[in-house]
Amino acid sequence: DAKTxxxxxxxxxxxxxxxxxxxxxxxxxxxxxxxxxxxHSQGPQYIIHGLKNNETNEMASLIIxxxxxxxxxxxPHATLRDTAVxxxxxxxxxxxxxxxxxxxxxxxx
Amino acid sequence: xxxxxxxxxxxxxKEGQNVTLSCEQNLNHDAMYWYRQDPGQGLRxxxxxxxxxxxxxxxxxxxxxxxxxxxxxxxxxxTSAQKNPTAFxxxxxxxxxxxxxxxxxxxxxxxxxx
Numbered sequence: 001d002a003k004t005x006x007x008x009x010x011x012x013x014x015x016x017x018x019x020x021x022x023x024x025x026x027x028x029x030x031x032x033x034x035x036x037x038x039x040h041s042q043g044p045q046y047i048i049h050g051l052k053n054n055e056t057n058e059m060a061s062l063i064i065x066x067x068x069x070x071x072x073x074x075x076p077h078a079t080l081r082d083t084a085v086x087x088x089x090x091x092x093x094x095x096x097x098x099x100x101x102x103x104x105x106x107x108x109x
Numbered sequence: 110x111x112x113x114x115x116x117x118x119x120x121x122x123k124e125g126q127n128v129t130l131s132c133e134q135n136l137n138h139d140a141m142y143w144y145r146q147d148p149g150q151g152l153r154x155x156x157x158x159x160x161x162x163x164x165x166x167x168x169x170x171x172x173x174x175x176x177x178x179x180x181x182x183x184x185x186x187x188t189s190a191q192k193n194p195t196a197f198x199x200x201x202x203x204x205x206x207x208x209x210x211x212x213x214x215x216x217x218x219x220x221x222x223x
Contacts, residue, residue, distance in 0.1 A: 032209065034211070034212075041197070041217070041219070042216060042217065043113075043199055043201075043214030043215050043216050043217050044152070044199070044214045045214070046211050046212070046213065049209075049211065087151065087152075095140065095157060095159060096154060096157070096167070097142075097152075097154070097212055099144075099151035099152040099153070100151050101149075101150060101151045102151055
């Protein structure tokens, strides 16, 4: 089963881009990478997902390396409300999402 | 107003009592999931169901039970056999079992066993 590793925490200045890395070196060819975030004591919120091409939506961009062993979530202009725990998740066996411990992003004024 | 509802938001029980957590969705999703989250930790899968009247154990199913009698509902029972039941419990649903189907979460129930 593919697993993910992320830094425990990161800081970002308000208005700057936040780049959150994730390693998923054991990912297999048909496993998607998903990103969610969780604000304290709430349910996780979906951000974006991708297979091998870069993806962008209104919230963020997802950059996946060509070998698919790592990815980066980019929040282009971080605000204080983006302070949360960000989870990089691999969907495996078509039905199971593996959540690691995530990265605590602290956006500072 | 569509979505996933979990009730109650906070739940207190005495040790040794069974307790059932509610999860309802009106998204017409086939698959539903239960996760447990401990402080400072990620989510761990307890049970999941891909279709009515069928469910599978996740990574930490011991001490828990579920049922899936209706598509909209997936209640979780925390039994007295669960050694450390105090935790934050999250329910989620997905349209189907395709790789591209996003999982959506409810607001969670915080269970405290006294």
